[in-house]
Amino acid sequence: MMTEAVPPPLNLTPRPVAGSVEELLAGARHREPFLTSDSKSGSTFERVVIDGDPHVVKHVHVDGDWTMRFNGDVGCHPMQVWEAGLMDLAPGHVEHGVVGVAAGLGRNGWGAAILMRDLSAELVAPGDDPLRREDHQRFLASMAALAAASWGWVDDVGLVPLANRWSWFCDENLEVERRSGWPDAVPRIAAEGWARFAGIAPRGVVDDITSLRREPQVLVDAVLTTPLCFLHGDWKLGNVGTASDGRTVLIDWTYPGSGPIAHDLAWYLALNRSRLPEPKEAVIDALGASLRSCGVETAGWYERQVQLCLLGCVLEFGWEKALGDPEELAWWCDRAADGLALL
16 A cells, blocks of 8 residues: 655754743834834834844734734744744745744733844835836745745644635634724725625626635645645735845745645735736746746646635635726636636
8 A cells, every 4th residue: 555755854943932022122222113004914013223223023913913813823823933943944035034033922922023124125115016027036936945945844833724724704704803893904894895796706606605715625625635835825015025135035924834835826916916027827837837946846736726726815815806806806706616616
């Protein structure tokens, strides 16, 4: 009887974690609140100066961050991924900027403070202009390199489960936010978007998406027949840029875990679509080529995984597409139908 090969353990170097913010910020000469327009999660930020260099502190706790609530994150994934050394999987490609973490903060010790070098000047500038093609290609190469460095990895840290990614905007999560008075704008807008989706998307897609939003396990099971790796989880352009040494800046490691690389690809396509310098189909092909250049064989699984994850992305952002232009919604509904045919 054949047995499935077990991937070798990752060669990780664990990182130390401070026990308090005071310990983390020892030596800081200046602290002030810091507002970032791109952050929609509800977490708060400070700007601090350490040894003359600007840094940013992100304070995260499930009570103040709706995305952590939707992920069921009471272990504080940004702290866990730092402590495990997972941020350093592709150091030749990725600059994460984190220099330290303090854990055990807030109610039940579920929170953390993430200290980062201030990389805001190196992030993609806000706006509507298409990305430079060379930057876009490097982002995809870095996404592939991070995946290749962790190919076959199974989560032994306790990060975001795959099912949680595709039940983010389920009715149960939205109902909790509604009962709390919609403390954050995005969940309220998502509820409005799903109501619109139900009225304008093709009926067959609506019915199947509604069913999968309630119970995504059939999609999870299908994806688990394809290869997994470590995922950053949030490749929106507000988290991505170009470091002074030419590497890809990749910040905000809040949704990490084991999953299909096509999940991060679909997220990149959905949230950055207005700034892509080439059609979505070309982006899909480009990531496949980048994976192969990193030594990952894509024959036999890549197309299927992409189709399934594009379907999964509609579970995450169908509401957002329903609030946008009709052509974009139609593209995603067609991709959802392709994925549904594989279940």
